[in-house]
Amino acid sequence: MWGRNQQHDVALLQEMADMEPENEVPLLLGQLEEARSHQEEESKGDEVGVESLDYEPIHSLVYAQTKKGSNQRHFYGYTGLTFAKWIITITIGLLVGVVAYLVESSQELFITMKKDWTQETIDEGIKLPLVFLGYAGFGIVLVFMSSCLVLLWAPAAAGGGVTLVMAYLNGIDIPSFFEFRTLVTKIVGTICTISSGLPIGQEGPMVHIGAAIASSLTWMHGRFPTHRRDGSQRYSSPFLQTISKFTQKAWPFDFHNDKDRREFISAGTAAGLAAAFGAPIGGVLFSLEEASSFWSRKVMWRSLLCTTMATMILAWLNDRDFSLSLPGGLAYHGIQVEVDLDSVPLIMVTAGSLGVLGALLNTVHGWLSQYRAPSKKGLLRVVEACSITFIAVGTMFILSHLFGRCLPIQKGQQGEEYWFRYTCPKTDPNTGIAYYNDLATLYFGVPHETIKQLFAMGSELDTYFSIRSLILHSMSFFVLFNLAYGVATPGGIFMPSIMVGASFGAFLGRVFQVYFPGENIQPGLHALVGATAMLGGVFRSSLSLVVIMMEGTGGLQYLLPAIIAIYVGNWVAQHIHHEGAYEADLERLGEVRFLQSEPPRHLISVTAAEMMAPNVITLTEIVSVGDVIKILKNTQHNGFPIIRHADANDEGQLVGLILRHQLLLLLEQRAMIEVDSDMLYLPLPERFIARNPRVTKEHIYLEHAMRVYHHCHNPHKRYLSSRPEAVDELELDAILQEHPVTNGVHEANSKENGSANKEIQEGSDSAKSGQQVSIHKRELALDLRHYMNRAPVTVRAECSAQRVYIIFRTLGLRHLCVTDSNNSVIGMITRKDIAQSSHHQKEHSEGKITLERQESDGSSYFGDRASKDILFSLP
Structure with a gap:
């Protein structure tokens, strides 16, 4: 028995069982035989378990009462949390x-x-x-x-x-x-x-x-809670028991939640x-x-x-x-490049050209992704990375040797230590002239110094880098960049995008100098425009890129060229490849269901009833432990609506929502009460349910443990809590043997709900008539009233899917209950449901398929590659 303070509630429950035995009805849980079976989880293979985060606070009874007395002001803010x-x-x-x-x-x-x-x-x-x-x-x-x-x-x-x-x-x-x-x-x-x-x-x-x-x-680095409420230890090792005593409260402040x-x-x-x-x-x-x-x-x-x-x-x-x-x-502070308004048309040409190149980068990357070595072949992944490194270094040496041009270092040319002589002649002792290989300098120099030198190119025709070297460097770097983009090593694509854009932009600037000799054309300005347009074409950002380039160069005189570059590059790239680098990979990867800031237009004609998942598994406020275990073992759902019966024929009104990890913690801590099994399936009278149960220190202890559950159970791998093994690890077999499970399961919240309920009710009546159900049979149960979210967000079935999308994303929800006019739950909407409805309705609007609920695993895009090497190779 958990907690002496539960005795009064149990007595009231027992009293109701004695008063109204004729109102016995089955527990509203859902049809477990139709629940999806567990597949092999990601830790056993190449797949990666992806879970949604719980951004929405759990407004439970315990949470509400503990917050009432926490408004006393201290040193700075409330209890010093703000400080x-x-x-x-x-x-x-x-x-x-x-x-x-x-x-x-x-x-x-x-x-x-x-x-x-x-x-x-x-x-x-x-x-x-x-x-x-x-x-x-x-x-x-x-x-x-x-x-x-x-x-x-x-x-x-x-x-x-x-x-x-x-x-x-x-x-x-x-x-x-x-x-x-x-x-x-x-x-x-x-x-x-x-x-x-x-x-x-x-x-x-x-x-x-x-x-x-x-x-x-x-x-929160620590293990909490250490002991179960029945006195047993969570850890068999004495060392872990000793360490956990000192790490229960590793942080004095309570911001260990996702929000x-x-x-x-x-x-x-x-x-x-x-x-x-x-x-x-x-x-x-x-x-x-x-x-x-x-x-x-x-x-x-x-x-x-x-x-x-x-x-x-x-x-x-x-x-x-x-x-x-x-x-x-x-x-790139210190560059001195003049901006002439007469060069705006040529700036637009440069920006458009780099927008095309940025879109081409995303297209080629998408095509190459399906040919990358799979993660199951780790050696092949290592060989791939090393081979591309060998090719990149070989390209640098060969092209620099064959096509590099030896140029003299002129007076005023900044950073003499930057210029790389390579195979050029040594410094002439008579004239003191030093030479450098322009192509080798582009390849072998520190990247940010190379970009800075490209930005600093002035109006002279024969300075810094030749036209041939610039085009060879930009094109070869673009090809090598595509090969390296996705290997099994840490690395980003900002710098290579800027390098390609600056090099190709400088090349165009030098070409413009040749064909428009009377104009004041500065290749450095076109390099800056090319780098900005390339970033816009690859990432499709706007305001942040403009500000980044302005802060990087330290000059507001480049504001107009940067704005032109961003908008022209974005506009051109949008017509070639619709999405940026990040959005494209998130869209193609089925496991990560990313919700954009704006709802898709094609959801206008869809309703919440068409988007939701039907046949929701629901619980009552006091539920059998055996039924909870059966649900957790046979489903991977992470949210269960809580309903309340008004009478025997009522489907139940929504009164709350309980999360999977809350149920697991209650089972782990043996937070159970013992009641007559028949009483669990009775509609509870209003006089009892309307009264809020008392909140004790034990309730507060468990409520805090629920909020930090994922910090202490499978940290950084919360998907493991959705596996049936998570229930097996709780070692509940001995308890279940002492208290046999009562089968009180039936289908709810579907069109066939009435017939299913009728069959189960008839079975219950026949059992009663045959005297096969013991009225005094004892069974363990969980009282969820203290911990359930008493204010879950809901929508009506007729609600527009676009509005559902906005509500779901704006509030950071994980579960959105769909109800009918009687406030009965008829479905549930999760991130997966929204993503699938958006995807398939879009294809339906394009005349491809009809709106159906099905899995999207991205296999058509990535071939037979596993999720792990796709997830962990993204830019």
Whole structure:
């Protein structure tokens, strides 16, 4: 028996059983024989279990009563919680800045070291093929380390991570995505990958790193609760029992819920991009425009503080000066390029050309994705990454040797240490003229320095880089970029997109100089326009990219060209490839059901009744333990409506919603009461249900444990709680043997509900007449009235699907109950239902198929590739 304070309620229940035995009706649970069977879960194969996040607060009776006395003001805010959140936000920004400095400085160190070694070995007379093998070997070792870390230790660290950060902030939990080992692998793997010679960058990984740092700082590290309420231990190991005693309350503040954590992760996302580009305001706008699906004024202020701290600490580590004009890895302060309004038509040509190239990148990436090595063949994935590294380094050496042009370093040409001589003659001792190979400089230089030099190209015809070198570099880099985009290593696509856009834009600028000699054409301006248009064509962002480029260059005179580049590039790319890089991968991947900011137009003609899943499994406020176990073992549903019967013929009115993990915790803690089995199927009188049950310390204990359930049970892999093994691990067999299960299951909430209820009722009556049901049979039950969400969001069956979409996404729901005019539950809408209805109704409007409910696993796009290597290779 759980809790002495339950005795009064049990006595009342027993009294009702004695008073109204003739009103016995079966329990309204749903038809379990039609529930879907469990398949092999993701941890046993290549699939990845994806669950929705519980952003909606659980407005339970316990929660409401405990909050009534919590409004006393303390040091700052209420109980210091607001102050703690600001401190954590500042800490996130500082840590992101330190990590960004580590990544940036390590990249420069490795690239400069390799370039110096290459030049020294060439000067020593070693043949170029041997130099190439040494350079490629070093890069392959770095990629090998990175890919092995990803495949063997932290698969979630592959790719850029921006796509899955967007998915998380949209309400989707990705397994192991924010684990600490994923964060470590992301940092180490990014340093190795960007230093190896692969044409990918660190900007996307920095977004993931910022979000992971924010997640780690707000994750409750501890085990809670330690003991079951029956006195047994959760852990058989004495060591775990001892450790858990000291880690029950690892954090004094209560923001270990999905809703509060998403605010910190939004700030960390903004800080990661801000540190990469040196753009604090641009980082905030990127988080608002691209990453975060839920935004508010307090999130904006925290994000701005976080990005400011990240860029300022990065500036101090770089130059020992707290200044926002000396920020991150892709900052281009100091370029002096004039903007002439007469060149606007040519700027539009450049922007349109790079918009085409950006759309082509997304198209080619989609086509190549189905031919990537599958995750089940880990060795093949490693070989793929190493082979592409070898091809990339070989391309750099061969093209630089065959087509590179030796140019003299002129007076005033900034950064003489940047220019790479390669196979060009040494400095002339008589004239003092030094030479550099322009194509080799483009390939072997530090990427952000190369981009800066491209932006700084002036109006002279023979400076910096030749036309031939620019076109060869841009096209070869584009091809290598497509090959590297999707390998099993950490790496993003911001820097390669900027590199291709800047190089091709500079090429067009040089061509315009030749064909329009009388015009003041500056290739550097076209490089800036090309980079911006390329980003717009790839990502389809607008405002955030403009601000990022303005903050990166530090000049408002480039505002008009940047705006023209964004809009023209977006417009052109939209007509070639409809979606941006992130949205395209999320749309094609069936496991991640991303909800866009606006509802699809083709949902206008659909109603909630057509979108919902029927045959909902419902529970009553006091439910048999045996029935709960049967439901949890035979379904994967995570939300169950709670109904109340008014009389024996009533289908039951909706009074609440209980989540799967709440039921699991009640079973784990043995929070059970013992009642007569016949009484469980009686309609409870209004005089009893209308009275709120008393809230005790035990209720508060369990309610808090429910809110931190996923921090302590299968952390970072909450999909494991939906498996039948989660019920088996509770060791309930001994209890069930002492209290046999009563079969009180029947179909509810469907068109056939009446006949099903009638059959079960008749069976119950015949059993009673045959004296086969013992009125005094005892059975364990769960009292859900204290913990259920008493205010679940509902819609009527006639509600428009577009309105359902808006309600669901705006409120961050996981479950949306559909009711009829009597407030009886007739269906349930989840993220899966909305995504499937949107997809299939769209195809129906295009004349392809009719509106049907079916699974979408993305197999038509990705072929036989598993979900794991698709999920964890996204940009």
